[in-house]
Amino acid sequence: xxxxxxxxxxxxxxxxxxxxxxxxxxxxxxxxxxxxxxxxxxxxxxxxxxxxxxxxxxxxxxxxxxxxxxxxxxxxxxxxxxxxxxxxxxxxxxxxxxxxxxxxxxxxxxxxxxxxxxxx
Numbered sequence: 001x002x003x004x005x006x007x008x009x010x011x012x013x014x015x016x017x018x019x020x021x022x023x024x025x026x027x028x029x030x031x032x033x034x035x036x037x038x039x040x041x042x043x044x045x046x047x048x049x050x051x052x053x054x055x056x057x058x059x060x061x062x063x064x065x066x067x068x069x070x071x072x073x074x075x076x077x078x079x080x081x082x083x084x085x086x087x088x089x090x091x092x093x094x095x096x097x098x099x100x101x102x103x104x105x106x107x108x109x110x111x112x113x114x115x116x117x118x119x120x
Contacts, residue, residue, distance in 0.1 A: 015061055016054055019076070022091040025050045027084035029065075029092070038074045039067065048079065 026049045031040040040046065052062035052073035062073040081092040 009058065013054065016051065018094075019061060019063075019091055020051050023048075023051070023088045024085050026066075027088050028082045029079040029084075030082050031078055032080050033078050035075055035078050038078055039072075040074060040078060045082070046074075046079075048081075 026047050029046055029048050031042055031044045031046070034040065034042055046065045046067055048063050048065050049071065050064045052064050056062045056073050061076040063076050063079070064071055064073050067074075076092060079092060081089045084092070
């Protein structure tokens with residue numbers, strides 16, 4: 001997925017809304033990588049119940065999960081969808097890699113128009 005946006009914030013919000021519009025919540029997911037910011041262990045299965053608040057998704061996509069007796073946000077890149085429809089599986093796959101790639105694109109101001117363009 002390519003997000004048409006001028007800066008990092010617009011790219012992040014594009015991915016945030018793509019996740020919201022395309023995912024069929026809730027769905028089951030399995031942890032594929034441990035992260036120091038998350039309590040999940042590899043192969044642990046969880047119920048993904050929705051998207052995390054937008055303010056949590058400015059640098060990385062997070063989803064809200066039911067974990068033990070509480071709800072918390074974990075990085076989408078830590079999960080793979082299971083027992084989900086094909087559109088949701090695709091969004092999880094896209095979001096796990098595409099978000100970080102989109103956020104690494106640098107923009108520089110165009111000379112005369114004041115718009116931005118992609119830097120190679």
